[in-house]
Amino acid sequence: MWPPCTALAKDWNDALNGGKFVKDVLPGSRPWWWICPHGHDPHTMFRNRPRAGGCAACKP
Incomplete structure (x- = not known):
């Protein structure tokens, strides 16, 4: 689905x-x-955002 x-x-x-x-x-x-929402600014491919579950810096 796009956008x-x-x-x-x-x-x-x-x-x-x-x-x-x-x-x-x-x-x-x-x-x-x-x-x-916590201010991290990762440089990530679009397709990897949902796979990673959002921000990698916020993950434990």
Whole structure:
């Protein structure tokens, strides 16, 4: 399903993604910046975000 679900879109880091919007990029195109509710900003591929269960820095 595209555009991506709102669960992923809410973590999109507008400031670090060079003016691109989440709806304008393809899942396998390249790593993108995200920001979790705790302020971590991982540089991750779109397809890996859901597989990782969100922010890897927040995982125990």
